[in-house]
Amino acid sequence: MGWQSLDAMDFAGKTALVRVDINVPIDAGKVTDATRITAVLPTIRHIAAAGGKVVLLAHFGRPKGKVVAEMSLRQVLPALEAALGHPVGFAEDCIGLPAKRVIGAMEPGDVVLLENTRFHPGEEKNDAELAASMAALGDIYVNDAFSAAHRAHASTEAIARLLPSCAGRLMEAELKALEAALGKPERPVVAVVGGAKVSTKLDLLGNLVGKVDDLVIGGGMANTFLAAKGVPVGKSLCEHDLADTARTILDHAKETGCRIHLPVDLVVAREFREGAAHEVVTTCPDDAMILDAGPASIAAIAAVFDAARTLIWNGPLGAFEIEPFDTATNAAARHAAALTKAGGLISVAGGGDTVAALNRAGAAADFTYISTAGGAFLEWMEGKVLPGVAALER
Ligand code: AMP
Numbered sequence: 001m002g003w004q005s006l007d008a009m010d011f012a013g014k015t016a017l018v019r020v021d022i023n024v025p026i027d028a029g030k031v032t033d034a035t036r037i038t039a040v041l042p043t044i045r046h047i048a049a050a051g052g053k054v055v056l057l058a059h060f061g062r063p064k065g066k067v068v069a070e071m072s073l074r075q076v077l078p079a080l081e082a083a084l085g086h087p088v089g090f091a092e093d094c095i096g097l098p099a100k101r102v103i104g105a106m107e108p109g110d111v112v113l114l115e116n117t118r119f120h121p122g123e124e125k126n127d128a129e130l131a132a133s134m135a136a137l138g139d140i141y142v143n144d145a146f147s148a149a150h151r152a153h154a155s156t157e158a159i160a161r162l163l164p165s166c167a168g169r170l171m172e173a174e175l176k177a178l179e180a181a182l183g184k185p186e187r188p189v190v191a192v193v194g195g196a197k198v199s200t201k202l203d204l205l206g207n208l209v210g211k212v213d214d215l216v217i218g219g220g221m222a223n224t225f226l227a228a229k230g231v232p233v234g235k236s237l238c239e240h241d242l243a244d245t246a247r248t249i250l251d252h253a254k255e256t257g258c259r260i261h262l263p264v265d266l267v268v269a270r271e272f273r274e275g276a277a278h279e280v281v282t283t284c285p286d287d288a289m290i291l292d293a294g295p296a297s298i299a300a301i302a303a304v305f306d307a308a309r310t311l312i313w314n315g316p317l318g319a320f321e322i323e324p325f326d327t328a329t330n331a332a333a334r335h336a337a338a339l340t341k342a343g344g345l346i347s348v349a350g351g352g353d354t355v356a357a358l359n360r361a362g363a364a365a366d367f368t369y370i371s372t373a374g375g376a377f378l379e380w381m382e383g384k385v386l387p388g389v390a391a392l393e394r
Helices: 035-049 073-084 096-104 128-135 169-183 199-209 220-228 240-256 295-307 327-341 352-360 374-381 387-393
Strands: 015-019 053-057 089-091 111-114 140-143 165-167 189-193 214-217 259-261 266-269 278-281 289-293 310-314 346-350 369-371
Touching: 015 035, 035 053, 035 073, 035 169, 053 096, 073 089, 073 111, 089 096, 096 111, 140 387, 165 169, 165 387, 169 310, 169 346, 169 369, 169 374, 169 387, 189 199, 189 295, 199 214, 199 240, 199 374, 214 220, 214 295, 220 240, 220 289, 240 259, 259 295, 289 295, 289 327, 295 327, 310 352, 310 374, 327 346, 327 352, 346 352, 346 374, 352 369
Parallel strands: 015 053, 015 140, 053 111, 089 111, 140 165, 189 214, 189 310, 214 259, 310 346, 346 369
Antiparallel strands: 266 278, 266 289
């Protein structure tokens, strides 16, 4: 871990430029889910309590380098003030005179939000000039936007090279959890990869096969592997054109000693709907589709979890949005949660659907760490360098 935390910095009397992800959902001008705002409060409070001035840099929506009134961060201000319990100043631009004026009037402990960084075309181009204009506003750069760290943007990458930089508390928590799961994990490590398609998770599978001891493949993507092994999959979601790719992954796993676990029994139905008539089979009839893993598969997954010390999870094991095809996902999630609670397992999960599935199963609270950073979490699992993190590691 080559980056520094907030504890390494002296914020007294300094202006800290803090990159946050407060790209929250808004309906009729009101924030409908403030989770991302709540998540950055510890960093804001730390700097303010240390006598620093907190200047927030953030993006909102996709204005594509133009000023778009509906994507003004001003709309987020009331929710930010409510969460912080403290007034927050606002500047109409994230650089130049408007920003300088507002920042110039700040006292230690004050918090100011700057307008949407993506109103400038240079933001998504990682433009050095824009980064320099932002850096000129402060003394220290803090990145607390792990979920934006997979993008090399001016406010996440270039700016970090211009000022003394560190990770905020949320970024620190994400990086520590991911390091514990894949960097230097306690072994055996098991990864669960599920979801709809193999094609969207090829890099993920490729990286994991070289790193983990056990790989549980589930959901629609398991069908592609079963078909590649000659198991009939009927009308199931299946990428038949990726059969060779699936076989290459299986061969690679043999070389690295990674044990691959595919479903050994299947829950099939003739319709994709809630409560559809279903049966447990080992090969899928021609007119049916696989929608979940069966009881023997659930037991096998539980046994793999029992033997593991670390679990990293992305993607559901079946069509979890419709009952009863959420059974395998729920059972595996609850088993992982129970093992974690008992102290035997470090469990880390992430990705949009995964968080929804674990919440549905009532298992999320007992996981060691749930990452809310969709794309950045996946890229990290894929073994890619996150530019926003690399810039902090200089
Ligand atoms: P992903 O976004 O790749 O993680 O995929 C999640 C989606 O995969 C969810 O909407 C699931 O309903 C779907 N899924 C999982 N297993 C199956 C399956 N056997 N057949 C069809 N869809 C599935």
